[in-house]
Amino acid sequence: SQQGEEDPQALSIQEGENATMNCSYKTSINNLQWYRQNSGRGLVHLILIRSNEREKHSGRLRVTLDTSKKSSSLLITASRAADTASYFCATGKGANSKLTFGKGITLSVRP
Amino acid sequence: GAVVSQHPSRVICKSGTSVKIECRSLDFQATTMFWYRQFPKQSLMLMATSNEGSKATYEQGVEKDKFLINHASLTLSTLTVTSAHPEDSSFYICSARDVSGNYGYTFGSGTRLTVV
Numbered sequence: 001s002q003q004g005e006e007d008p009q010a011l012s013i014q015e016g017e018n019a020t021m022n023c024s025y026k027t028s029i030n031n032l033q034w035y036r037q038n039s040g041r042g043l044v045h046l047i048l049i050r051s052n053e054r055e056k057h058s059g060r061l062r063v064t065l066d067t068s069k070k071s072s073s074l075l076i077t078a079s080r081a082a083d084t085a086s087y088f089c090a091t092g093k094g095a096n097s098k099l100t101f102g103k104g105i106t107l108s109v110r111p
Numbered sequence: 112g113a114v115v116s117q118h119p120s121r122v123i124c125k126s127g128t129s130v131k132i133e134c135r136s137l138d139f140q141a142t143t144m145f146w147y148r149q150f151p152k153q154s155l156m157l158m159a160t161s162n163e164g165s166k167a168t169y170e171q172g173v174e175k176d177k178f179l180i181n182h183a184s185l186t187l188s189t190l191t192v193t194s195a196h197p198e199d200s201s202f203y204i205c206s207a208r209d210v211s212g213n214y215g216y217t218f219g220s221g222t223r224l225t226v227v
Binding site: 033038 | 115136142145153154156157160191202208216217218219220221223
Protein backbone atom coordinates (compact mmCIF):
# COMPACT_ATOMS: atom_id res chain seq x y z
CA SER A 1 0.00 0.00 0.00
CA GLN A 2 1.10 3.55 -0.55
CA GLN A 3 2.59 5.17 2.49
CA GLY A 4 2.51 8.63 1.02
CA GLU A 5 -0.49 10.11 -0.66
CA GLU A 6 0.00 13.37 -2.44
CA ASP A 7 -2.65 15.84 -3.44
CA PRO A 8 -3.57 17.21 -5.79
CA GLN A 9 -2.65 14.51 -8.27
CA ALA A 10 -2.33 17.07 -11.02
CA LEU A 11 -1.68 20.78 -10.80
CA SER A 12 -1.52 23.33 -13.60
CA ILE A 13 -0.37 26.87 -12.88
CA GLN A 14 0.95 29.92 -14.66
CA GLU A 15 4.65 30.73 -14.61
CA GLY A 16 5.43 32.98 -11.67
CA GLU A 17 2.71 31.56 -9.44
CA ASN A 18 3.42 29.45 -6.40
CA ALA A 19 2.77 25.72 -6.42
CA THR A 20 1.74 23.92 -3.26
CA MET A 21 1.72 20.14 -3.08
CA ASN A 22 0.65 18.10 -0.10
CA CYS A 23 1.55 14.66 1.13
CA SER A 24 0.00 12.57 3.86
CA TYR A 25 1.37 9.40 5.36
CA LYS A 26 0.17 6.71 7.69
CA THR A 27 2.90 5.30 9.90
CA SER A 28 5.68 6.79 11.98
CA ILE A 29 8.66 8.11 10.07
CA ASN A 30 12.24 9.16 10.59
CA ASN A 31 12.28 11.51 7.65
CA LEU A 32 10.25 12.64 4.68
CA GLN A 33 11.74 13.51 1.33
CA TRP A 34 10.54 15.14 -1.84
CA TYR A 35 11.74 14.10 -5.25
CA ARG A 36 11.24 15.36 -8.75
CA GLN A 37 11.05 13.25 -11.89
CA ASN A 38 11.10 14.51 -15.42
CA SER A 39 9.30 12.30 -17.92
CA GLY A 40 11.17 9.05 -18.53
CA ARG A 41 14.03 9.97 -16.24
CA GLY A 42 15.31 9.05 -12.82
CA LEU A 43 14.44 10.89 -9.65
CA VAL A 44 16.20 13.95 -8.37
CA HIS A 45 16.30 14.53 -4.64
CA LEU A 46 14.91 17.94 -3.72
CA ILE A 47 14.82 18.17 0.03
CA LEU A 48 14.79 16.01 3.15
CA ILE A 49 13.10 16.95 6.39
CA ARG A 50 13.60 14.97 9.56
CA SER A 51 10.80 14.08 11.93
CA ASN A 52 12.06 16.56 14.53
CA GLU A 53 12.02 19.43 12.04
CA ARG A 54 8.98 21.50 11.15
CA GLU A 55 10.15 23.56 8.21
CA LYS A 56 13.02 23.63 5.81
CA HIS A 57 14.05 25.87 2.93
CA SER A 58 16.17 25.30 -0.12
CA GLY A 59 16.22 28.02 -2.75
CA ARG A 60 12.68 28.39 -4.07
CA LEU A 61 11.53 25.33 -2.15
CA ARG A 62 9.90 25.31 1.24
CA VAL A 63 8.82 22.10 2.90
CA THR A 64 6.85 21.73 6.08
CA LEU A 65 6.21 18.69 8.20
CA ASP A 66 3.41 18.19 10.71
CA THR A 67 3.97 14.87 12.44
CA SER A 68 0.79 15.24 14.50
CA LYS A 69 -1.23 15.33 11.28
CA LYS A 70 1.15 13.03 9.44
CA SER A 71 1.39 15.46 6.58
CA SER A 72 3.90 17.51 4.65
CA SER A 73 3.71 20.23 2.07
CA LEU A 74 6.09 21.33 -0.64
CA LEU A 75 5.90 24.91 -1.83
CA ILE A 76 7.64 26.02 -4.98
CA THR A 77 7.70 29.78 -5.20
CA ALA A 78 7.86 31.83 -8.40
CA SER A 79 7.42 28.75 -10.54
CA ARG A 80 9.11 28.38 -13.90
CA ALA A 81 8.21 26.34 -16.96
CA ALA A 82 11.26 24.20 -16.18
CA ASP A 83 9.58 23.13 -12.93
CA THR A 84 7.15 21.06 -14.99
CA ALA A 85 7.64 17.49 -13.75
CA SER A 86 6.20 14.86 -11.45
CA TYR A 87 6.84 15.32 -7.75
CA PHE A 88 6.88 12.50 -5.23
CA CYS A 89 7.02 12.44 -1.48
CA ALA A 90 8.74 9.49 0.14
CA THR A 91 9.03 8.43 3.74
CA GLY A 92 11.86 6.63 5.45
CA LYS A 93 12.06 5.01 8.86
CA GLY A 94 15.79 5.34 9.41
CA ALA A 95 19.25 5.45 7.93
CA ASN A 96 19.49 3.24 4.88
CA SER A 97 15.89 2.20 5.32
CA LYS A 98 13.79 1.66 2.26
CA LEU A 99 11.71 4.55 1.01
CA THR A 100 8.00 4.33 0.45
CA PHE A 101 6.75 6.60 -2.29
CA GLY A 102 3.48 8.36 -2.79
CA LYS A 103 1.63 8.26 -6.08
CA GLY A 104 3.07 11.53 -7.26
CA ILE A 105 1.80 14.88 -8.43
CA THR A 106 2.07 16.05 -12.01
CA LEU A 107 2.90 19.75 -12.08
CA SER A 108 2.51 21.72 -15.29
CA VAL A 109 3.77 25.27 -15.36
CA ARG A 110 2.47 27.24 -18.32
CA PRO A 111 4.88 29.79 -19.78
CA GLY B 112 27.63 15.39 -5.19
CA ALA B 113 26.68 11.75 -5.07
CA VAL B 114 26.17 10.24 -8.53
CA VAL B 115 24.59 6.93 -9.46
CA SER B 116 25.14 5.63 -12.96
CA GLN B 117 22.63 3.16 -14.38
CA HIS B 118 23.05 1.26 -17.64
CA PRO B 119 21.62 0.62 -20.09
CA SER B 120 19.11 3.46 -20.35
CA ARG B 121 17.00 1.55 -22.85
CA VAL B 122 16.89 -2.08 -23.85
CA ILE B 123 14.65 -4.10 -26.10
CA CYS B 124 14.82 -7.85 -25.81
CA LYS B 125 12.96 -10.88 -27.06
CA SER B 126 10.70 -12.94 -24.84
CA GLY B 127 12.61 -15.63 -23.02
CA THR B 128 15.93 -13.86 -22.93
CA SER B 129 17.64 -12.33 -19.90
CA VAL B 130 18.62 -8.72 -19.39
CA LYS B 131 21.16 -7.33 -16.94
CA ILE B 132 20.93 -3.79 -15.59
CA GLU B 133 23.87 -2.22 -13.79
CA CYS B 134 23.80 0.38 -11.06
CA ARG B 135 27.06 2.03 -9.98
CA SER B 136 27.77 4.59 -7.31
CA LEU B 137 30.48 6.70 -8.90
CA ASP B 138 31.87 8.82 -6.10
CA PHE B 139 30.70 7.17 -2.94
CA GLN B 140 30.35 3.78 -1.39
CA ALA B 141 26.93 2.30 -1.00
CA THR B 142 26.50 -0.73 1.21
CA THR B 143 22.82 -0.69 0.36
CA MET B 144 21.15 -0.10 -2.97
CA PHE B 145 17.50 -0.29 -3.85
CA TRP B 146 15.74 -1.46 -7.00
CA TYR B 147 12.40 0.00 -8.03
CA ARG B 148 9.95 -0.62 -10.79
CA GLN B 149 7.70 2.05 -12.24
CA PHE B 150 4.81 1.61 -14.63
CA PRO B 151 3.67 4.53 -16.81
CA LYS B 152 2.13 7.38 -14.82
CA GLN B 153 2.47 5.43 -11.60
CA SER B 154 4.65 5.62 -8.54
CA LEU B 155 7.82 3.73 -7.78
CA MET B 156 7.36 0.31 -6.26
CA LEU B 157 10.28 -1.11 -4.33
CA MET B 158 11.30 -4.51 -5.62
CA ALA B 159 14.26 -5.37 -3.44
CA THR B 160 16.98 -4.05 -1.21
CA SER B 161 20.47 -5.00 -2.31
CA ASN B 162 23.07 -5.46 0.39
CA GLU B 163 26.77 -5.65 -0.40
CA GLY B 164 28.14 -9.11 0.21
CA SER B 165 24.85 -10.69 1.20
CA LYS B 166 21.57 -11.80 -0.27
CA ALA B 167 19.06 -9.23 -1.39
CA THR B 168 15.85 -8.69 0.51
CA TYR B 169 12.86 -8.92 -1.78
CA GLU B 170 9.50 -7.26 -1.28
CA GLN B 171 6.41 -9.37 -1.04
CA GLY B 172 5.23 -10.54 -4.43
CA VAL B 173 8.57 -10.10 -6.18
CA GLU B 174 9.97 -13.32 -7.58
CA LYS B 175 13.58 -13.66 -6.47
CA ASP B 176 14.33 -16.28 -9.11
CA LYS B 177 13.09 -14.00 -11.84
CA PHE B 178 14.75 -10.81 -10.66
CA LEU B 179 18.28 -11.76 -9.69
CA ILE B 180 20.19 -9.17 -7.71
CA ASN B 181 23.91 -9.19 -7.13
CA HIS B 182 25.77 -6.64 -5.02
CA ALA B 183 29.33 -7.87 -5.19
CA SER B 184 31.09 -4.60 -4.40
CA LEU B 185 30.44 -1.38 -2.56
CA THR B 186 29.89 0.46 -5.81
CA LEU B 187 28.02 -1.97 -8.03
CA SER B 188 24.68 -3.72 -7.91
CA THR B 189 23.11 -5.58 -10.81
CA LEU B 190 19.55 -6.63 -11.54
CA THR B 191 19.02 -9.44 -14.01
CA VAL B 192 15.55 -10.01 -15.39
CA THR B 193 15.56 -13.67 -16.33
CA SER B 194 13.37 -15.22 -19.00
CA ALA B 195 11.77 -11.88 -19.66
CA HIS B 196 8.17 -11.64 -20.80
CA PRO B 197 6.19 -8.69 -22.19
CA GLU B 198 4.61 -8.08 -18.78
CA ASP B 199 8.11 -7.37 -17.43
CA SER B 200 8.29 -4.32 -19.68
CA SER B 201 8.68 -1.39 -17.34
CA PHE B 202 10.97 1.37 -16.12
CA TYR B 203 13.50 0.07 -13.61
CA ILE B 204 15.32 2.50 -11.32
CA CYS B 205 18.06 1.92 -8.78
CA SER B 206 19.05 4.14 -5.90
CA ALA B 207 21.75 4.32 -3.28
CA ARG B 208 22.45 6.48 -0.32
CA ASP B 209 25.62 8.27 0.61
CA VAL B 210 26.74 6.85 3.93
CA SER B 211 27.01 10.35 5.42
CA GLY B 212 23.24 10.25 5.71
CA ASN B 213 22.90 13.97 5.18
CA TYR B 214 21.33 13.70 1.79
CA GLY B 215 18.46 11.90 0.26
CA TYR B 216 18.87 8.83 -1.80
CA THR B 217 20.56 9.25 -5.17
CA PHE B 218 18.78 7.67 -8.07
CA GLY B 219 20.04 6.31 -11.33
CA SER B 220 18.54 7.64 -14.54
CA GLY B 221 16.49 4.49 -15.02
CA THR B 222 16.29 1.70 -17.59
CA ARG B 223 13.39 1.41 -19.97
CA LEU B 224 12.93 -2.32 -20.64
CA THR B 225 10.74 -3.42 -23.52
CA VAL B 226 10.18 -7.13 -24.02
CA VAL B 227 8.85 -8.07 -27.45
